[in-house]
Amino acid sequence: MGTENVHPPIVQLSTVDKVLALGRANSLWPMTFGLACCAIEMMATGAARFDLARFGAEVFRPSPRQCDVMIVAGTISKKMYPAVKTLYDQMPEPKWVIAMGNCAISGGPFVFEGQYGIIEGADKFLPVDIYIPGCPPRPEALIEGILELEEKLTGSRRWPRVKAG
Amino acid sequence: MNGLTQLTDETFVLNLGPQHPATHGVLRVKLVMDGEWIVKAEPVLGYIHRMHEKMGENRTFAQFMPNTGRMDYLGALFYNHGYCCAVERAAGIEVPERAEWIRVITAELNRISSHLLWFGAFVLDLGGFTPLLYAFDDREIILDLLESVTGSRLTYCYFRFGGVYNDIDDSFIEGTRAFIKRMRGRMPMYHDLVTGNIIMRKRLEGIGPISQEMVRRYGATGPVARGSGINFDVRRHEPYSVYPELDFKVPVYHECDSMARYMVRMDEIEESMRIVEQGLDRLPEGPVMAAKAPKIIKPAKGDYYHAVEAARGSFGVRIVSDGTNTPYRLKLRSPTFSNLSLFGEACEGMLLADALALMGSLDLVIPEIDR
């Protein structure tokens, strides 16, 4: 989604594009948009043990004007929905969205017959690029999500995939 | 909004949140400001209202357990404890000794990890980034210990009606003892780095006074009440579980300002470590689950109440039962709800930066308020 709304330049230089994509991917600036429990795991990922700074993404900016990626961490309630949409619209292009946690993917454990208060998933109104399941997902899962986003931007993955077991 | 009637030519309305680095979740505060001074503050809630009480009516008692971990996610074991105790009181289930001790040990470890995160986030609000990293480092060790026993890092669902579902083993006990030893060595460093720091002292001493009468009129509990000189702790007031057999102090400070609330929580970390040590020393053998715990809980008609001392205050559960296996009404009395309700009155006439120090010292977790 990221660069689709940007007009393509008149002169196209594919090597420069590759370098730009590499630069963007390795210095994603997330927005501090923790809504609920997943926010704590996001903070833990930025803290000392898991250290998101290794991947270039430790600069969490509160202002949407200075961010690339919005990590929707937590449940989106119907009252909060206009604020989320406004914040997304305020982010400058190119921008991406990561839906972190079950609530941002599909409403999570709060979906039940007769529910009146939440939006069932961020992708109901935002174009989500990466989904990270979990309730809450482990910090390693969030790091894997950021690496998947980097792979989506550059087309290749610089960090090895960790095999289970 | 009532405050708008106080707008003059010199005042303006400033909107704090709902997306703000210092509001600890999605809290919005409408501030009527006169320059840097707050004329009137009105918190607006509901941005993370997740319908827990409605879900309580739609689910059986056992199916509601995972919800309890998600209200106050930093002190999830206290919510587990409060809910389990309320259902056990309603249905008349006895809990074996070993399970009670395990509940207290794990819950007090959870209190330490909750206060550590509060400590890091509070100093971050005031502008200091480093203590957050140290606090998270210590907290990760507790999370590892609790993960080995409960299976989750954050939103625990460990207690069951009649006990706990998983026993603790020797590696947990050794790991906890090693952690306490390490933490005792770290606390002097925290006090040197933060408590004795002249900037912290200037920003917290005398800031955000909350009188005893205000605490009583708003029903604030927990460290907010104890920082104002009121010796109120549910563990001593209405003893439950094995707390009557434990030797621990309840820290009370009388200055009523943000520094007092800060010191109450730092002392509570020390006291929780003492409780965990006593628990590990006195842990009896035996089953961890009641032998005759019923599979389907159907309490008799009527209403029941149980309160526990959560990390933020007195957490109460009121169950209204109609004899079926789902609650007729499940009310969750959250401590932060009452604690935050005094914010409007407490921060009139303060500087904005001081109001944020006050908000941090109240230790807010917004999903617990909105439920």
Added chain:
Amino acid sequence: MLDTIKAKLAALSPENISEPVYKEKGFVLDVQVAPEGVVAAAETLSAEGFFLEAITGVDWIDDNQLEAVYDYNHMASFCRVVVRTRCDRATPEVPTISEVYPGADWHERETHDFFGIKFLGHPNLEPLLLPEDADFHPLLKDFKP
């Protein structure tokens, strides 16, 4: 403490007053009053130094009534007192106690959000947890979203 407050509350002539067993129920005094009596009960309790723990609503759809339950406790020595009142489901009105206990402000707004109980004299009965323009009361038993 219990005997003093029981005597003072009995003097307000409630509809019913009983002492449940603490171990079974969690509270030691249960007082049922008419809706008009909640303010007098709150003033009596406040004069004795009690604080308000919670206000709950319960929808008794079979009796066609809504109940408001007030939990009070004392910080110096334990004494949990429950004050209940029932009002008609079609026009539920209970006087506010927010003059006596400012903390009741938010509790009453929440109960109004969930059940639609109007607290007469409340300074600002706007939705607290629901969106500002919400016109539904979700915890009623016949609520359909």
